[in-house]
Amino acid sequence: MDDLHVIVGGGPVGTATARALLDRGARVRVVTRHGTGPDGTEPVAADATDADRLTALTEGAAALYNCASPQYHRWLTDWPPLAASLLTTAERTGAVLATASNLYGYGPVVGPITADTPLAATHPKLRLRAEMWRAALAAHEAGRVRATEVRASDYIEANSLLAVAVAGPVTAGRRAYVPARLDQPHTWTSIRDVARTLVTAATTERAWGHGWLVPSNDPLTVRELATRYAEVTGAGAPKLTAMPYPVLWVGGLVSPLVRELRTTYYQWDRPFTMHADLTTRTFGIEPTPLDEALAAVDTTPRTH
Numbered sequence: 001m002d003d004l005h006v007i008v009g010g011g012p013v014g015t016a017t018a019r020a021l022l023d024r025g026a027r028v029r030v031v032t033r034h035g036t037g038p039d040g041t042e043p044v045a046a047d048a049t050d051a052d053r054l055t056a057l058t059e060g061a062a063a064l065y066n067c068a069s070p071q072y073h074r075w076l077t078d079w080p081p082l083a084a085s086l087l088t089t090a091e092r093t094g095a096v097l098a099t100a101s102n103l104y105g106y107g108p109v110v111g112p113i114t115a116d117t118p119l120a121a122t123h124p125k126l127r128l129r130a131e132m133w134r135a136a137l138a139a140h141e142a143g144r145v146r147a148t149e150v151r152a153s154d155y156i157e158a159n160s161l162l163a164v165a166v167a168g169p170v171t172a173g174r175r176a177y178v179p180a181r182l183d184q185p186h187t188w189t190s191i192r193d194v195a196r197t198l199v200t201a202a203t204t205e206r207a208w209g210h211g212w213l214v215p216s217n218d219p220l221t222v223r224e225l226a227t228r229y230a231e232v233t234g235a236g237a238p239k240l241t242a243m244p245y246p247v248l249w250v251g252g253l254v255s256p257l258v259r260e261l262r263t264t265y266y267q268w269d270r271p272f273t274m275h276a277d278l279t280t281r282t283f284g285i286e287p288t289p290l291d292e293a294l295a296a297v298d299t300t301p302r303t304h
Contacts, residue, residue, distance in 0.1 A: 014067035016195035098202035105130030180268030
């Protein structure tokens, strides 16, 4: 592969992607507002919505990775200029645009999400992620860029319902109040697998022009996952209470983040699962063993 790879975003996914690239011997530049990045990378402080600045930082790079993570309640404000800058930069530099995305663009679904499931979200916040991919795909099909995207379900290790709402209290021996139903099957994705899939897609020509689901372990309910986490970490048996939706609704009156959880509650009040069989068949990527991912859970709260 070419030497330089540029990552926008220094959160859990950006960090894992940087480490995956470093393991391959790549030169990695990480662009964040504060100029932070894992050891071995070239951290740069820059505003990634500035396409001229981002272009200068990406010249000569093999790939440009969108691992940014605006605060949920600011998506409609922050994503459009950032996505436009990334697409412009990819077009100017020829770097493959590889985006780490999620399942929001599908909206509420019946049955497991698969490679054949359409991006059919109608809510503005959910539809936004689908529109970002459609814009990148249109540019790809027009020959202006090379683009790919990987889509993950809720993370296991960090910045997730498991890590913050469940694992933290379970580790501390406290009751966890969970903004979700406890006994609905749900797919959980290892951040390590997001990074592995993203790097593979960015560096494999047959991946370009397509969105790929990230290989993940078999679905588990919140209760099952919490119990497994307690067993792996040696914590006591989890004490869980599901927050009723009316409580979540009231909490949203004072908290922008909690208010946003109303939008995606459909993912938690019914089965919400995915099958990434096509990704595994195409690239040979298998999910990280669940116990290994659970052992790496980071319970540090994050705002975005």
